[in-house]
Amino acid sequence: MEQFIFWAFAAMLVFSASMVITVRNPVHAVLFLVVAFVASSGLWLLLEAEFLAIALVLVYVGAVMVLFLFVVMMLDINVAKLREGFIRYLPVGATFAVATIVAMGLVVGSRNFGLERYAAPAREAADYNNTAELGTLLYTRFLYPFEIAGLVLLVAIIAAIALSIRGARQIKTPKPERQVEVRREERVRIVKMPAEKRT
Amino acid sequence: MSILGWLQQHVFFWMSPPWWTMTSILLQIIALVIPLMLAVAYLTFAERKIIGWMQVRMGPNRVTFFGIPWLGGWGQPIADAFKLIFKEIIIPAGANRFLFLLAPVLALGSALAAWAVIPLDATMGVTDVNAGLLYILAMTSVGVYGVIIAGWASNSKYAFLGALRSAAQIVAYEIAMGFALVSVLIAAGSLNLRDIVLRQDGGMAHWFWLPLLPMFVVYFISGVAETNRAPFDVAEGESEIVAGFHVEYSGMGFAVFFLAEYANMILIATLASVMFLGGWLSPLQGLAELWGGSTESLFATAYVGTFLGHGLHWLVFKVMFLLLLFLWFRATFPRYRYDQIMRLGWKVFIPMTIVWLIVVAVLVMAEVPPWFQRA
Numbered sequence: 001m002e003q004f005i006f007w008a009f010a011a012m013l014v015f016s017a018s019m020v021i022t023v024r025n026p027v028h029a030v031l032f033l034v035v036a037f038v039a040s041s042g043l044w045l046l047l048e049a050e051f052l053a054i055a056l057v058l059v060y061v062g063a064v065m066v067l068f069l070f071v072v073m074m075l076d077i078n079v080a081k082l083r084e085g086f087i088r089y090l091p092v093g094a095t096f097a098v099a100t101i102v103a104m105g106l107v108v109g110s111r112n113f114g115l116e117r118y119a120a121p122a123r124e125a126a127d128y129n130n131t132a133e134l135g136t137l138l139y140t141r142f143l144y145p146f147e148i149a150g151l152v153l154l155v156a157i158i159a160a161i162a163l164s165i166r167g168a169r170q171i172k173t174p175k176p177e178r179q180v181e182v183r184r185e186e187r188v189r190i191v192k193m194p195a196e197k198r199t
Numbered sequence: 200m201s202i203l204g205w206l207q208q209h210v211f212f213w214m215s216p217p218w219w220t221m222t223s224i225l226l227q228i229i230a231l232v233i234p235l236m237l238a239v240a241y242l243t244f245a246e247r248k249i250i251g252w253m254q255v256r257m258g259p260n261r262v263t264f265f266g267i268p269w270l271g272g273w274g275q276p277i278a279d280a281f282k283l284i285f286k287e288i289i290i291p292a293g294a295n296r297f298l299f300l301l302a303p304v305l306a307l308g309s310a311l312a313a314w315a316v317i318p319l320d321a322t323m324g325v326t327d328v329n330a331g332l333l334y335i336l337a338m339t340s341v342g343v344y345g346v347i348i349a350g351w352a353s354n355s356k357y358a359f360l361g362a363l364r365s366a367a368q369i370v371a372y373e374i375a376m377g378f379a380l381v382s383v384l385i386a387a388g389s390l391n392l393r394d395i396v397l398r399q400d401g402g403m404a405h406w407f408w409l410p411l412l413p414m415f416v417v418y419f420i421s422g423v424a425e426t427n428r429a430p431f432d433v434a435e436g437e438s439e440i441v442a443g444f445h446v447e448y449s450g451m452g453f454a455v456f457f458l459a460e461y462a463n464m465i466l467i468a469t470l471a472s473v474m475f476l477g478g479w480l481s482p483l484q485g486l487a488e489l490w491g492g493s494t495e496s497l498f499a500t501a502y503v504g505t506f507l508g509h510g511l512h513w514l515v516f517k518v519m520f521l522l523l524l525f526l527w528f529r530a531t532f533p534r535y536r537y538d539q540i541m542r543l544g545w546k547v548f549i550p551m552t553i554v555w556l557i558v559v560a561v562l563v564m565a566e567v568p569p570w571f572q573r574a
Contacts, residue, residue: 001217027351031298034344054333062340066347066370070363073351129329131390176542 006046013039026072034065048123051130203227227325231314239461240276246526248272253530286450291354294447298352303448303455306345310462313338317469318393320479320511331392332384335470336377339425343369345459346444353447361443364537365427365434371544372424378552379418382411382559383474386570396478401569403484406477410562410570413555415475417548419521422467424544426460428525430532431540464525465518472517479514483507 016035023029037060044053138146203223211219244259251258262274290296316331318324328334343366350362386407387395399406408415424431427443434443445456472478506512535543563571 031348050328050330051333054330054337058333058337058340062337062343062373063370066340066343066366069344069347069351070366073347073359131330131333174538176539180539 002046006043009039009042009046013043026075027069030065030069030072033068034061037061037065047121048128049130051134224325228315231325232311235311235314235462235465236458238465239458240280242461242465242522243279243457244272244276245522246529247275249523249526250530253527280454283450283454288450288452289447291447293354295352295354298348299447300452302345302349302352303445303452303459304345305348306342306459307455307462309338309342309345310459310466313466313470316392317473318396318478319514321393321509323511324393327391327393330390332380332390332395335392336380339376339463339466340373342459342463343373345456349448349456350444353444355447358444358446361434361446365443368427368431368434368540368544369425371541372421372548375417375544375548375552376421376425378549378556379411379414379421380474382414382552382556383407385556385559385563386411388563392473392478396473396480399477399570400480401484403477403482405569406475406480407570408475410567411475411555411559413551414559415471417552418475419467419471419524421544421548422471423525423528424540426463426467426525428460428464429529430535432534433537433540464522468518468521468525469514471521472514476517476521477513478517479509479511481507481509481513484509 013036016032016039019032020029020036023032037056041053041056041061044050044056203226206226207214207219207223211222214222248258258272259275260272262272262278263270264274290299313335315325316328316334318327346362346369347366350359350366353359383395384390387398389395389398427434445453448456566572
């Protein structure tokens with residue numbers, strides 16, 4: 001049963017990951033990437049890493065890919081133009097691809113990451129709490145790296161905002177707080193005039 | 200689960216254990232989804248009827264069962280469903296057929312999948328997982344894909360604009376909602392929804408709505424915005440973009456989006472009652488001590504005691520009350536302007552949730568009674 005689920009998710013992952021780079025329509029590519037994320041989160045669930053699995057769906061599928069999809073949907077990409085120089089750049093691209101695959105094979109190949117080098121992880125009891133365990137580790141042993149990573153992210157957010165600000169605002173914009181606070185007396189003036197006699 | 204045990208012994212005795220596990224899960228899902236779909240159908244009826252009364256109209260009062268006059272209107276949701284089932288599904292020219300049909304399924308699927316971890320009472324519920332709250336957050340954040348894909352696959356600018364509007368709104372309010380849930384998580388010290396309810400044990404004053412009152416309000420208003428309901432239903436702005444992302448959908452495609460919207464409303468109301476209003480816990484708990492034990496015997500009586508004690512019915516009442524608020528909002532508030540929606544989400548709710556997060560953390564660390572004393 002577990003084997004079957006593993007192969008189903010693994011096949012889905014490989015298929016959708018290869019579709020991401022081969023499919024023509026960029027929106028379809030993004031959607032296949034979403035499927036790839038869901039499949040890999042399924043694989044993590046099978047490893048009983050439920051926190052990481054759900055966090056993957058929550059962060060990547062629920063937030064990052066939505067923004068991706070937003071941007072990609074707005075783009076008007078001319079696919080034919082993108083494919084124009086395919087043959088011309090093929091030798092260069094192929095060389096780099098082969099080099100990368102060889103390098104990856106050397107680093108993460110079976111010599112360093114093979115089954116015989118790692119014992120199968122022991123199954124935890126049913127009441128084992130993944131989240132609590134992870135939190136304890138992050139806030140004790142890995143406190144400094146964790147805090148530094150958080151700081152780097154904060155800097156990145158501020159930098160992103162700073163980059164998108166282009167000087168002082170030139171346009172006039174409504175100020176909702178002023179609009180919300182508007183009182184009747186500021187806008188309406190009732191003028192009393194004496195009635196005139198009809199001539 | 201005694202019903203399941205009975206079924207295993209008398210009906211499905213010929214099944215081997217792994218098959219029985221799958222069958223029992225399937226049966227539990229069916230037992231959850233059918234009442235839920237009925238609730239959705241009658242929520243639409245309740246909406247039309249209640250808003251009708253609020254606006255001094257009758258609401259639907261024609262369709263009835265077997266010609267019984269006092270059931271006038273109660274057949275309306277069934278009639279609507281049949282009408283929509285038999286209508287033609289039109290797929291717009293140039294639309295992506297697969298994605299066009301997938302979008303409503305995604306919208307409804309995510310709304311229903313979240314129910315898997317919701318505890319219905321002390322023992323009932325499909326599953327009881329440790330990371331329940333995270334799962335809920337993940338499932339509700341997947342729902343936005345239905346909206347985006349529907350807008351894009353329709354190959355229509357109105358649908359696309361509507362999709363962008365509602366997606367931006369959903370993404371904005373999801374953050375405030377997530378933070379509100381994080382404060383619940385801090386208060387309860389657990390991601391398990393059943394544990395969260397059990398932490399609120401001890402009567403109305405012990406529920407989390409009191410220490411987390413701003414978060415409760417933020418959560419509920421964000422929930423209204425998440426489901427694109429009035430007064431946050433700019434996606435539907437009739438005067439500009441017809442009905443938002445699902446303009447191009449007809450028949451059952453539209454019906455599924457409609458179901459998803461109402462299923463999401465019920466989900467938000469249920470989550471709010473589980474996390475802030477004590478779920479299945481009875482609001483009358485603790486009254487016995489308050490009145491010097493004179494009501495204790497009442498809780499021990501046969502039927503009255505079952506009603507007054509904890510149970511699924513209290514969860515249902517709380518959900519119904521919150522759903523009434525949804526409908527009430529729609530009947531009374533004018534639609535928000537779009538920039539004000541964004542301002543409320545980003546500039547009011549998110550800072551508020553972050554401040555209250557710190558307040559809750561301090562309350563928990565100081566072990567403020569009656570909510571946060573360590574037993």
